[in-house]
Amino acid sequence: MLEFTLTSVDIVLLLIVGLGAGVVGGMLGIGGSIITIPAMAIIFFGRSWSSQHLFQAAAMISNVFVALPAAHRHKRTGLLTPGLHRLMLPGTILGVIGGVLVSDLLSDRVLKLMFAMFLVWVAGETFAKLIARKAEPDAPDARITMPRASLVGSAMGTISGLLGVGGGTVAVPLAHKLCHLKWSQCIAASAAAMCVTAPIGAILKVSRIEAHGHAWFHPIVIALMLIPTATLGSYLGASLTPRVPVRILRSLFALAVLGAAIRLLWQANTSG
Secondary structure, X not given: OOOOOOOHHHHHHHHHHHHHHHHXXXXXXXXXXXXXXXXXXXXXXXXXXXXXXXXXXXXXXXXXXXXXXXXXXXXXXXXXXXXXXXXXXXXXHHHHHHHHHHHHOOOHHHHHHHHHHHHHHHHHHHHHHHHOOOOOOOHXXXXXXXXXXXXXXXXXXXXXXXXXXXXXXXXXXXXXHHHOOOHHHHHHHHHHHHHHHHHHHHXXXXXXXXXXXXXXXXXXXXXXXXXXXHHHHHHHHHHHHHHOOXXXXXXXXXXXXXXXXXXXXXXXXXXX
């Protein structure tokens, strides 16, 4: 079992990571784990207990507390389209279980490489959105069918279980393209599906964490440091959104994500 001791500096750093992830997530409407996982991997690189499996497990626990209020907020504003997220659920549940089981077979280095490549894709998608400006589809154009929703759900669940992220980064653009819904509706459906799949993925990941040298409570301790400030940060970020141009926010986010990907690739090669 790896020695796991958080210093006062480590705790402060985790609180800051949670706050930063919450602010960015609140401003851009993205899940915080795409920020927290690479941030923890970079900041705590070299610690005896540093592990991609540990960071992903902690992020998956945090995703539960991020999804619930987000889904509730979307339902109250009328953005939630029940037909989509309900049809997504079977594929999402199977995907997250399969993703966690596959990630359990992978080394820390391979997971870090995969996460780095995922960040490169996210940065590319973000830059693409800044360049292309497409009109939102009208409601009558919606095409919500079981095959389309299942594909969206399976992709979301697999990425979520494999990398520890919420999965919305993949599900939202895919649902937008396949189901012809507005971005806001796709975001709402993703958050609603995450309310079911995030707990399943977190429980499964934590239950298997001992195989990677950690006690079951290690990711829970880290998650408890992230959740309070991430929640506060999400509210702060949401309030900042109208004051800062979205294009500037997305540009800075894409550059930061790309920088994190490069750093993770360097770490993976160094540890390999």
